[in-house]
Amino acid sequence: MSSADPPNASPDAVKRSRYTLRQLHLLRQGSTATPLRAIAHIDLDAFYAQCEMVRLGIPRDTPLAVRQWDSLIAVNYAARPFGITRMLNAVDARKACPNIVLQHVATFREGEGGRWAYRDDSFRSIKTDKVSLDPYRAESRKILKTMKEELDRWTTEYTDDEIHSLTQGISAGLEKASIDEVFIDLSPLIYRVLLQRYPEIRPNPHDEDRDAELPQPPTTAVQWDSEDCLIGLDREEREEDDPDWDDIVMQIAADIVRSVRMAVWEKLHYTCSAGIARNKMLSKLGSACNKPDKQTVVRNRAIQIFLGGYKFTQIRMLGGKLGDQITADFGTEKVSDLLKFSLDQLRAKLDDHTATWLYGVIRGEDRSEVSPRTQMKSMLSAKSFRPSINSAGQAEKWLRIFAADIYGRLVEDGVLENRRRPRVITLHHRVVQSRSRQIPIPGSNTIDENLLFELAKTLLRQVIADGQAWPCANLSLSVGSFEDGVGKNRAIEGFLLRGDRAKSVTQSTSVREADSTANDHIPPEKKRKVDIKRFFAHPPPPGDPTSIGHDSAQHTDQEVSNAPSDEPEAPALAPADVLPQYNCDRCSKSIPEYEKEEHDDWHFAKDLETQDRQEARNAQQQNQQQTPPANTSRRSGSRGRGGRSRGKPEKGQMRLAFE
């Protein structure tokens, strides 16, 4: 043991953990600051290909690729041994594997309304059809739902009354990273499991030193599943060494992820691969290590070896121009080579922010958070033209289809029920360079296909008036800046929601874009029911005195603003005036006697949290920059917008009726 040992270290030479009580309890609120945290990245294997296999009932060992015009956009694992890859064209794929199934994506077709369909001749119909990815979006939603249900099952399973009082409102955050990938912050869930399995680490008011090292966990605690792929340990570490708490955490994470993957397979017949590690970056690298249908665990003690073997251009954010620039600046693509440069040496070539970020990231540090988000922030419908199109008439044909496409997706998203609604619509247009124009969607109008189409035409006229519009090689329409609806059913829901959930409903325009919650996909009907039930089943402790003044301006760091709020609001009606009451001397509130114990626990947990937040703030001030690098892009100069002021109709342009 080192000289840093506390003087009161017990003389009986009990081995201590490398982690502290504080680090362990930071798991509770999904803090990004603890080295014990566990993040999973789950990636569907050749997703579009699997969607088609499921849809068509094609067995796993049949080679299949998804076709888009003459290109392949997904290749299943049965086809890969034949040398089939994306970027082969359909003809070459057939040559390499005569038996391959080449399934074209669904398409919209001019004059057939807003309905996509799978068509035998779509690959020949590039002139009249537009790709629809809707079938894949629908499958993606189902898969997310299944994953969430399985996580919820874990959450309820590992919740006895005592744990409940310490972890209420806390569950795994799930971030939809793309149509076929999610990040899950398993820390809060694992915290529950740990409290359940190891009662000795439950928060105890008598713990006086939260920064003392924890006792080591039982040496028999970690049993890896034979299916888990473990990244080999760093040089100084040995498999025979006794496990520490991070090993336990990772093993529980692996159990959870395995069961999530199994649920997806059993319910929907999709396989996926997963990476499990301390942070998003490592879990993402991990999920790609063993495909398909495998999960890879990057333990803390394996990080250095693991990362050292990579080209840094594989790391998120370094796959593009920034990565190229760094390669040029330092004459290497290897993480192991880059490790030799000091922070100051990195600073000499890169801006401060980027240098600090890079220095940490190649050492396995990544404090980016898993933001519980499953909803789209924008929707885009696009078409590339080969050959280019040459008139407004041709363009409008496509705008009709774009409008129908987007409208259909908005309906899925709940525009009809006023759940969400986009505030801006944008038209992108490319001749050589691309240009775009956007306008607000008038809030007074009901959004329908025709409104979108009319707005799109308005934008098209502006783009045409702006400059060289033809020949046009690419056109796209998108909507974004969604706001949460305050429809009738929304108002009462907002009233019943607690804490951060309520904020996400009512403050959709806050600076940091108060985001939706992990339960967003649940239909409002169901969500409301659940919330009401919990509301009455567990009357929450009265308002949290420690949180006074925590709002608004105080929310300067991620820890605070994103910590799941377990802070209940006082019920509109006090449960009972007739029950025996207990007066809490901490918060001077009067609560029912039978809740005293839970209330005290709650104060205790709150105190821990307050300390932890302070801790996190301090840590963050020291660490300065955890955020990914700023965009180094310089303006490409003289592409001026023609000096004409906007907002006025063009000469001869009609004002739209709804403006």
Next chain:
DNA sequence: GTACTTTAT
């Protein structure tokens, strides 16, 4: 806010 860039699947 609007237009544009970068990164990613």
Next chain:
DNA sequence: GGATAAAGTAC
């Protein structure tokens, strides 16, 4: 490469 999506910068 085509169709998406997200986040960030510049003004």
